[in-house]
Amino acid sequence: MDTDQHAVRNKLLRSLSPADFEILRPAMRVVKFDVHEVIERPDTTIERVIFFETGLASIIGHLSNGKSIEVGLTGREGMTGSAVILGNARTAHRTLVQVSGYGIALPSATVVDAMRSSDTIRDIFLTYIHTLLVQTASTVIANGLSRLDKRLARWLLMLHDRIDGATVAMTHEFLAVVLGVRRPGVTVALHILEGKGLIRASRGQITIINRQGLEIEAGGSYGRAETEYHRLMAEILEKQVS
Template sequence: MCPADIALLQPHLRSELLGLKTQLETAGAPISTVYFFESGIGSVVANLRPAVDAEIGIIGFEGMTGSALIMGDSQSMHDCYVQLEAEALSIEAALFAAALSESPTLRPFLLRYVHYFHLQASFTGLINARMKLEDRLARWLVMFGDRVEGNRLAITHEFLSVMLGCRRPGVTIALQMLEGRSLIRSKRGEVTIRDRAGLIAMANGSYGRPEAEYARLVGHIH
């Protein structure tokens, strides 16, 4: 983001600590606040009906909420909530919209991020439809690991079942398969990545292309 746009937003940004499962956006409801993540993970989840839901994208320190506002809408199509305790800079939606109108460069720049996020979501749809669960899990763990410090991921089987759109027993089996290959170490509420390169190989081509597009459009995630 260029210095002029940072200066435009800066007076309105508030630093916040967002706890686990904090609701950031609700499907069909007006967006009240935009969050620029500095740490932690946000999850964008599509919901067809109760207990029929799946993650379509994740947000870490490379991203933000409020994509609909950037595209000219005022409400979200999907739920978005915190899946790993996060620090974020927040701004009221009305002030954010005013900044978009005032700056000739802010919206075009942020649209690059929105385009990347749509690419991430489209690849998630393809991969969930066509690839094995253990491959999908390997991809997701690498993506999660890209957005946190260290190699320990605080995540439950319940969350993983939503993230991968599968039942909890399937998550348990997939974790056991990755652990059997010495790619991860899994215990209650935590997964430790032992071999990132091995996970990328296990992902079988499902990781890397959206990330390369982010680097081209916005900058490197790492």
């Protein structure tokens, strides 16, 4: 995989000025990720930051009683290592690959040094962290106020934003972790969406067949974080042109 800026698919790396990209390029390494691979562990030093080219990962929060739920989702629109960007070496959460793929890895120390040497690199990475926080807030609102089938519709839309095509391998067990519910609840929610002709679920795969219908089904829980991301990224590109 080429690390030429015109060839990369990660939107953050593409948004960097050519000069900023060249600051990071010498330390870039292309890496492959498998499903359920753990990228970050709680209370463990974050050695590298990942910019996904394909595939995506969930940021999973845990309670002391062992229960867990997804608190964030990142793919080629962003990066892992949010704690590093905010000046910390460790995170309280686990980052787990949902969809296998490739990414560009950078040592955490390289990212920190680059942010110190370039205000524009720092601003772009911090802008992404802001959008991730908006996404997390939207997840909290959806989890607290929306029915499970609507939460699932929102999550599938977020997934669709970050993958190629409309079909993804996804087990009921992993969806239960992501949504913080028991597996039977996931089964019921999938049947509801499938019964409305929005998705097709079979043998560990989910295919989105009516995206517009999913957006309606999500009932307003989807869109705020995505709009904020696109607005801020457009502002970054506008500043570079001017």
